[in-house]
Amino acid sequence: MKKQFKELPGIVKRLAEASSEAAYQELFNxxxxxxxxxxxxxxxxxxxxxEVAEDVLVTLWRKRKTLSDINNIHVYALVIAKNLSLNILQKRSRYNTASLDEIDVSFCFDNSTPEQIIIDNELKKRLENAIQSLPPKCQLVFKLAKENDLSYKEIGEVLSISVKTVDAHLVAATQKLAKIFKEEFQIK
Known part of the structure; x- marks a missing residue:
């Protein structure tokens, strides 16, 4: 677990007990x-x-007095985000709208030369395309594990699935990504 997430219980305590705006700002950050x-x-x-992230954080502020009763505020916040996102998807399906946003890849690469920048950008595109080719649930589990650094248990809690199902999704994702990159880079 990232160091910053280990600080959450103390921040939540300050937020719940004193309605500290400074604690809320730390929680937000x-x-x-x-x-x-x-x-x-x-x-x-x-x-x-x-919008979802902001709504979750507003919800946490409104419920600040009861947050000390929550065991894992990070997972709690992700569950709220999941529910809000599902509501948006449900509304979207009613109106048949589609998003055309560009994908924001959050991977960091060391870009020291122009050639390296080009290579890194190409690798980022290939990796994101490979991840996008995964089945939706598999893709979500993979991103929660690799980008959000959640444990299998936390992913299971957020998505309401068992730890074994999380493991199965990650194994499937890893195998499919390995197959894609072996084919793409002609690795035996």
């Missing part, structure tokens, strides 16, 4: 990006993902 990335995995829209 820690959770906003993972919430936005998670929502983007489901919605494929930057605007809607940002």
């Amino acid at each position: 820690i959770l906003y990006s993972p919430l936005r990335k998670f929502a983007f995995c489901m919605l494929h829209s930057n605007e809607e993902a940002e």
Whole structure:
């Protein structure tokens, strides 16, 4: 678990006990990006993902007095984000709208030379295309594990699936990605 997530219990305690705006700002700084990335995995829209992340954080502020009762605020926030995202998807399916947003790849590469920048950008595109080719649930589990650094248990809680199902999705994703890259780079 990332260091910043280990600080959450203390931040939540300050937020719940004193309604500290400084604690809320810390909570916002820690959770906003993972919430936005998670929502983007489901919605494929930057605007809607940002809206979901902001709505989750507003909800946390409104419920600040009861947050100390929550065991894992990170997972709790992700569950709220999942539910809000599902609501948006449900509304979207009623109106048959589609998002045309560009995908925001959050991988960091060391870009030291112009040639390296070109190579890194190409690798990012190939990797994102490979990830996008995964089945939706598999893709979501993979991104939660690799981009949001969630444990199998946390992913299971967020998606309401068992740890074994999380493991099965990750194994399938890894095997499919390995197959794609072996074919693409002609590795035996």
